[in-house]
Amino acid sequence: MSTHSRRPGNPPPSVVRRRQAVTRPQPLDEEEYIEQAHLYELLRLRTAEQMPIQELLEQLRHEVLATTKLPMAMEYLLTEVKHSGLLAPAMQRMGHYFTDFQTYLIRQSEEDTGRFLMGTALQIMEAEVKFRIQGATPAGMFLFQFEVLCRNRLSYDKGLTAISNDPIFDDDWSKWILGMRAQIGLVELSDLLFLVSDEYKRRLLEAGESIENKGPFLFGEKEGRIAFANRRKDPLFLFGALQRHLGYPKVPRIIKTDPNVDLVPQLARRLERLEARIGLMEEERRAGLDITKFYEQNKHRLKLPE
Incomplete structure (x- = not known):
């Protein structure tokens, strides 16, 4: 009898090694990577427009190639998003399709700290998948x-x-x-x-x-x-x-992005509001302020900025 003991019920190390070899993820076909790159690009562009990820998955699942496994993966992602609002848990369960590194990037982008954004993660994943396609x-x-x-x-x-x-x-x-x-x-x-x-x-x-x-x-x-x-x-x-x-x-x-891009339009709207307020103050000072024009039925006669 061997002098090395192990706990009852635990498999021998040789069996564990065989199981690990079987469960190790395998590379996907090239068409899967091509569709993944397409999906990550669309998600990156449309999330920048403040579109909810749930609506995007609903729309984009019809735009990817139906002969790949990506539509089924998107269905699973959509179910998880509706349930928990997160993508990373579903990606982790699909370790045979999404790599652990992709899951890690998405998980970090979903953290509350906000240091690593979803757009950054999608852009990195898109570049990584394209690198796989190129060999x-x-x-x-x-x-x-x-x-x-x-x-x-x-x-x-x-x-x-x-x-x-x-x-x-x-x-x-x-x-x-x-x-x-x-x-x-x-x-x-x-x-x-x-x-x-x-x-x-x-x-x-x-x-x-x-x-x-x-x-x-x-x-x-x-x-x-x-x-x-x-x-x-x-x-x-x-x-x-x-x-x-x-x-x-x-x-x-x-x-x-340059934060000063929208600065001029914002300043213009603020100046319009200030001019309107100053005009009201001058009318009130001259005792000529007619408050009836602010009534509901006279609302259409006002010329105030939106």
Whole structure:
């Protein structure tokens, strides 16, 4: 009998590993990603017009391709929105269709703090799905998603956990991403990337050192050289260099609207109201104010601004 005991009823570790392998999400077909990008774009544009998300889902479910699974997913989202007013719980239950990172972005946009807006989340999700359509690599997808966390000041712990479950990553990638949670803030990002790159492996071999217990070597030589050149610098410089030299996609940045655009019309309406009030005060001062014109039946005779 084995000396290793386990609690009654718990499956052996081999069974647990098999179950995890079965439940790991798989990449979707290209047409699913194309329709997702279309949906996120429409939602982003129409939510900017202050349209309720419930009405949008009602309308847009007829605009997406019926041969995909997206209409069924939208039906489920619509049911959850009617019940709780939130999208994230339904997306989490559909982990086979929506990635954990997409669910995390929507959940953060639905927080009461209001720091991360729904429009920002939809714009990021649209860009991410388009990157998948173009043939995303694990290295490019990780750098894109991690830059999203950096630029929008999202939680590294929860964000990296969501990233590690993306179907584009294999077990080596997922294990390394989860290990980053304890290293971010203590070790620079450029050093973390360099130590798992083929450039670091090449230098070890040239120096005659063993690569045993090193790695896993997930990034290429170019990524390693760029990471080494950006040590002790702002991580945003590293992202910019990788995007220039390797063509990685840029994270969408929301353009802030100018608050002074509507300032002139607002001032004009206020001046009209002030002129009307001053006119009333002058009439009252001259004892010539006729209050009968403010009666209900004489309302149509008034020439006051709306």
